[in-house]
Amino acid sequence: MxxxxxxxxxxxxxxxxxDSCVGVCSLWTERSIVQKIINDPSRYAVIGNLYSAQGINAMIRNIMANPxxxxxxxxxxxxxxSGHSLLQLMHQGIDKNRKIINGRGEIEAEIPHEIIDEFRKNIEVIDLRGRHMDxxxxxxxxxxxxxxxxxxAxxxxxxxxxxxxxxxxxxGFRVEGQKVAQTWxxxxxxxxxxxxxxxxxxxxKNQIREVLNLTAVVTDEDPNQVYFPDYLPFSLTExxxxxxxxxxxxxxxxxxxxYGHRLRKHFGIDQIQKIKDLIKTRPDSKKMLAVTADVKLDWGxxxxxxTPCLTQILGSIYNHQFYLxxxxxxxDMVHGWPRNALALRQLxxxxxxxxxxxxxxxxxxTHSAHMYSDDFKLAKDILEKNFAKESGYTSSVxxxxxxxxxxxxxxxxxxxNKIWPADNALAVNRVLRKVKGKGRMIRAxxxxxxxxTVVKVFEGRTAQETAWQITDFGYLAIPSHSMYIGMELQAAEAAIIHNQKYSQDPA
Incomplete structure (x- = not known):
């Protein structure tokens, strides 16, 4: 053994x-269910899922270690x-970029070509997808x-x-985008x-990279015509x-x-229909809630x-719109989040x-927003090819x-008659010696x-004095906007010091 x-x-x-020569790939079906169906551990060596095509790499590594x-x-x-991709690997192999031909995923560079060929030659894949458990x-x-x-091995x-x-x-991280793909x-x-x-x-590698409590906001996805760029890790049909x-x-x-079963049927009540009814009868209600957690079942x-990754959804009528x-x-923020976000937009x-x-x-x-080590390289490649392009920025704008x-x-x-604070910070005092007697100030x-219309007016003798009034009380939301205003305040200060005219540059 x-x-x-x-x-x-x-x-x-x-x-x-x-010592068995049989491995069972259960795709998205729970391994324990397959174990009960077979009901004889002597008949197989291993039972495992294949949630994404990238998992084929681990499959090859495990099988080459157990010939x-x-x-x-x-x-x-x-x-x-993922099952389709495994079959395409067996039938057609990989291309020059190590991507599975007519499938998803790619084979890691550390697995030699001759090993891939040996795997394809010696392993017989028996496709029973869609067949009865018997x-x-x-x-x-x-x-x-x-x-x-x-x-x-x-x-x-x-x-x-x-x-x-x-x-x-x-x-407590936050991102926002107009479309699901761009937010992703x-x-x-x-x-x-x-x-x-x-x-x-x-x-x-038994590793993930994780941030806690990530809020992601999608503002303008059209559910009738979703934005679907080719870098998303699934097809429109999927x-x-x-x-x-x-x-x-x-x-x-x-x-x-x-999710749909938990939200509509599992508890003996269609929670989605209840929210629909509440939108019409009491649009100001704060009770537009649907949960998926079955506490006794899930803790068991x-x-x-x-157990469900989605725990609850909440709706609100706000500013004459329906927020969800x-x-x-x-x-899984690589494969799961974009699917869930686009499906939730439909919901x-x-x-x-x-x-x-x-x-x-x-x-x-998302409390635990993570990506698996199997997808680290995939994520980097997607970002390298698409992040700057999708930002919408140009050399002029x-x-x-x-x-x-x-x-x-x-x-x-x-x-x-303008009255200024008597007690100034050291950084402000340093600049005040340069602008003293100039007779001008900064207004933002x-x-x-x-x-x-005008929301607030900030005035200061120096860039720092003005900036603190803005940042200390959180008047701006976007970091790039804050940095732009900071640069303009600095330019305004320089104009005062050198007795020059100042005009704000476009963003």
Missing amino acids: IRNWPLLYRDVLLTGNL RIRYLVLWGSELSL QLKTTITVLKPKPPFAIK RIFKPAKVVSRILPSEKV LKILNLIDKYGLVKHSRYSQ LKAYYAEFLTARQTPGTAYN RANNGD TAHFRSQ QADMAKNSGYKLGPLTLI HFEFDPRGNMVVEVVPMPK TLFAPDGG
Whole structure:
């Protein structure tokens, strides 16, 4: 019997007879369900999920470390084309960029081409997707034993990922974008820079990068014509199939839970319909709540099963629009978040339909916002190719709308009767010696967005004195806006010191 196997995901995979030549890939179906169906651990070596095509790398590594395995039986719910991608690897291989031909995912550079060929040649994949569970049990029972395809185990270097965690606030992060895809890029960028490395059972290196309590706001996604760039890690066909997860009460066989079933049927009440009714009868109500957590059932699965990542949704009529907020206890931000966000936008539209209210922003609040080590490289590649392009900035225009307003900076005559604080900070006193007797001051006027009226006026003798009035009380929301105003205040101060004219540069 082989020892210290599986190499990867040892805490997650279900092992049986390690001398067996059969491995079972259950895709998205719970491993324990497959274990009960087979009901004979001597018939298989291992049972494991394949949630994404990137997991094929771990599959290859584990099987090359145990050459006794000759069959892979594919059975279970196919929700991300991971099974399809495995079959495409077996049938067509990889291209020059190591991507699976006509499939998803790519094979790590540390796994040599000849090993990929050996894997394809010696492993027989038996596709039972969509078949009855009885056929799974029968197939495994009649498989004829095969000898190992190699004399000894082969182990390869881990995939190389170079990452450095930057200092951060650790908790309470926020991103915002007009579209789901653009907001997702900001999420990946944030976790890539600031995600704390933690242990996880669900990745090759047992690692994730995580930030806590991430709020992501999507302002303008059109549910009837979603923005769907090619860098999203799934197809439009997959996405539309996933919509049923939220929009219907169906329950996919073999899965531990479905959001739509929990929201509409599981508790014997259609919570979504109740919110729809409340929107019409009491639009000012703060009781537009739907929950997925079944406390007794889910705590019973805490150590040996899956529980809903989405815990609740809340609706509000605000500013004559229907706002929706979704709370997640945990999310895979690479593969799960964009699917969930786009599906929730559809749910938001469905809830607001026929109510007379337009859609407001969609907000997702995630307690554990993480990416798995298997996806570190994928996230970096996506960011490198798309983040700057999707920012919308050009060499001539580098402007980000600030919902708290726009600011005009001027240099104006100083009133003779103007009273200033007697006790000034050292930084202010240092500059005051240079501007003394100049007779001018800085005025920064905050206007409401979209050409609105004056909100607040700030006046100071120096850039620092003016800036503190703005920043100490949080009058601006966007960091780029604050930095732009800071540069303009500094330019205004320089104009006073050198007796020059000042005019504000465009953003």
